[in-house]
Amino acid sequence: MRVGQGGTGPGAHTPDGSAVELYEVTPPHGDDELIDAAIEPGSSILELGCGTGRITRPLLARGHQVVAVDESPEMIARVTETETICSTIGELRLDRQFDVVLMMSFLINVADDEERLRLLKACAHHVRPGGSVLLQQEVPGTRLAPAELENEYRKMVVSDVEDFPDGTQAATLTHTIGGRTWSQRIVTRNLSEDQLADELTRTGLRRTEYLTPDKMWVRAQPV
Numbered sequence: 001m002r003v004g005q006g007g008t009g010p011g012a013h014t015p016d017g018s019a020v021e022l023y024e025v026t027p028p029h030g031d032d033e034l035i036d037a038a039i040e041p042g043s044s045i046l047e048l049g050c051g052t053g054r055i056t057r058p059l060l061a062r063g064h065q066v067v068a069v070d071e072s073p074e075m076i077a078r079v080t081e082t083e084t085i086c087s088t089i090g091e092l093r094l095d096r097q098f099d100v101v102l103m104m105s106f107l108i109n110v111a112d113d114e115e116r117l118r119l120l121k122a123c124a125h126h127v128r129p130g131g132s133v134l135l136q137q138e139v140p141g142t143r144l145a146p147a148e149l150e151n152e153y154r155k156m157v158v159s160d161v162e163d164f165p166d167g168t169q170a171a172t173l174t175h176t177i178g179g180r181t182w183s184q185r186i187v188t189r190n191l192s193e194d195q196l197a198d199e200l201t202r203t204g205l206r207r208t209e210y211l212t213p214d215k216m217w218v219r220a221q222p223v
């Protein structure tokens, strides 16, 4: 497990505390549609942190070619429809570049600044000139707070929120789907617009667009 993170509930958990069985039963919630609308038809995509392929499969179905990467052997074993690579993102160095590098699921909000730099360097290394890095981040300026969210698919409770002096936060996310419950302790750093811009610059990328009005989805491109 990574420092300060962990998961409980049925089935295997990844080093960041994500539950394999939870992601197996979670629908795409329209994320594939948003990504598809932001990229060219038939794009080559390197998907970093693909999990069980929740978004991989719909992107393949939309005609893109996806290479799916995850550090969890249990997660990536569920992705059988395309090329997969079991690796940490920071250490990944393929001698191939892609039209699109996709790193969603708030991986960019990792609390460790050095690790974030490693993630962004991996993104920059694998995107072709003129290509796009698509990032999903916590909405800039927001803070985690206790909450209960429920829709037709699942219930999610945010609890035990802790604020640390360095600006990072920890919280427990508890998901219930179909009578099964999983909890994940997360540690996260919300990035200001300037901070993300600076960190992108350090890796040879620049933010060229927000894909959503709330600034949760970001397009960055090689300088």
Ligand SMILES: C[S@@+](CC[C@H](N)C(=O)[O-])C[C@H]1O[C@@H](n2cnc3c(N)ncnc32)[C@H](O)[C@@H]1O
Binding pocket: 014, 015, 016, 018, 023, 048, 049, 050, 051, 052, 053, 054, 055, 069, 070, 071, 072, 075, 087, 088, 089, 090, 104, 105, 107
């Ligand atoms: C919250 S899950 C989301 C999976 C998928 N993106 C989705 O939306 O369904 C995050 C995934 O990222 C993977 N992950 C997190 N940090 C990673 C890292 N540094 N290197 C490789 N995989 C990582 C975890 O193993 C997990 O499968």
